[in-house]
Amino acid sequence: MPVPTSNLRPRHDHPPPSPSHRSNLIEQRTPTAPTPPPPPPRIDAPDTGGPNDTGLGETVSDLFDEFRSKLASLDLGRYVPPRNRDRIGGVAPTVEPPTVWRRLRDGRLLERRGFVPMSPARAKRRHRILPRTVIGISFMLLSFAVGAAFAGAGFYAYYDNRLAANEQEIARFVDGFDDQFVDASEALNQLRADSLDQIRDELQPLGEYVSEQNGVVNLPAMIGESVYQLRTANDRGVTVSGSAAAVAKHQGGTALVTSYSLVKSSTIAPGPGIELIKGDDTIAATLWSWDPDRDLALVVTDVELPRLSLATDDQLNQAFGARIFAMSGTGGQGATASPGTVLDRSSFGIQHTAAVGELFNGGPIVSSDGTLVGVASASYAPLGVRGGEVRFAPDLSGLCSRLLNCADPVEPEAVDEPGG
Known part of the structure; x- marks a missing residue:
């Protein structure tokens, strides 16, 4: 009996075999006839009733007979498929599993x-x-591209923001650099000035000491040629000595300032002579004018001598509290300095602490740079009492009021009319 093939599908597509090859395969693989199954049990027709129901019973009996005949005609033997891969009569070949x-x-x-x-x-x-289809792979690549694009955009935005912030900081620094530089320079200058002031304050005692030492050492050599020892006689004929300083020109010669107490006897004619002594040299001098109220006198000589510089009003105002030196025309260097300090300045003159002995009487009082500040006097007492170690000295205002013409402070001249 032929095997039905309507429900069988081939596992592989193969070309149909040739007729000769098919006949050989049929001869080689013809299945043996199966043993027929035992006949099915007989199915008797059901009882249809009495003798009056003969038509319906015959019909059912005929149907069962037809079913038994068809069932007996079926070949229910087992089908043995061929072992090759070629189709035989439309049957799919068998695929052997690999070892x-x-x-x-x-x-x-x-x-x-x-x-x-x-x-x-x-x-x-x-x-x-991972996807396995073209659409899946394409979508995966598209997703990667979109993600990379978003990541790149994010990184670009971040770094652009950082760059903009850095540029703003740089611009702010550059714009304010000039102001910061000026402020820093001013702060440094102010700090420098404050430091210098502090250093000066700290070194002031030492500076005064150094200034005093320098004045004592240096001033005799600096202005010694302008300071002379003055020698004359008093009204009793006793020789007296003091000092005088060249301060102005006078008719081709020189005018020297001294103390009125030294030359008081020369104000009455005939008076004793006046001599200016420097070492072994002696110069004759004449009394020209005097101011007994301020203990000042002016003597002149025909010899032109080096002159001292006169202090200005500003220098006189700044002399308050400064170191000054009373000078005499005697000493190994041609002059001697006696240091002191200006304690006060008034209409009477200056009040100082410099020691004024007999040889310093009438000598100049100078600053540390050799500028004339006043005239040393051992007897000047404008208040009517002696001050002891603190003495008064007439300053330049008194000297220029009656004895000198100070219209030109650089080149002062003695007054034209002699006398007191």
Whole structure:
């Protein structure tokens, strides 16, 4: 009995076999006739009733007979398919499963060619992560591209923001650099000035000491040629000595200022002579004018001598509290300095602490740079009492009021009219 093939589908597509090949296969693979199954049990017709129901019973009996005949005609033997892969009469060939050795050999060949063996777990994991279709792969690539684009845009925006912030900081620093530089310079200058003031304040005692030492050492050599020892006689004929300083020009010669108490006897004619002594040199001098109220006198000589510079009003105002030196025309360097400090300045003159002995009487009082500030006097007492170690001395205002013409402080001249 032929095998039905309407429900069988081939597993592989193969070309149809040739007639000769098909006949050989049929001869080689013709199945043996199966043993017929035992006859099915007889199915008796049901009882249809009495003798009056003969028509319906006959019909049912005929149907059961036809069913038994068709069932007996069926060949229910087992079908044995061919072992080759070619179709025989439209029947799909049998595919034999590969053996273990064949699978091992095929796997080694694939590994040599670069293929990776795919286990079921790995295949499931790969299919779970990576797409297997063209649309899936395209969508995956598109997703990667969109993600990269967003990441690039984010990084660009971040770095652009940082760049803008840095540029703003740089612009702010550059714009304010000039002001900061000026402020820093002013602050440094102010700090420098404050530091110098502080250093001066700290060094003031030392500076005074150094100034005093320098004045004592340097002033005799600096202004010694302008300071002379004055020698004359008093009204009793006793020789007296003091000092005088050249301060102005006079008719081609020089006018020297001294103390009125030294030359008081020369104000009455005939008076004793006046001599200016410097070492072994002696110069004759004449009394020209005097001011007994301020204990000042002016003697002149025909010899032109180096003159002292007169202090200005500003220098006199700044002399308050400064170091001054009373000078005499005697000493190994041609002059001697007696240091002191200006304690006060008033209309009477200056009040100082410099020691004024007999040889310093009538000598100049100078600052540390040798500028004439006043005239030393051992007897000047404008208040009517002796001050002891603190003495008064007439300053330049008294000298220029009656004895000198100080219209030109650089080149003062003696007054034209002699006398007191």
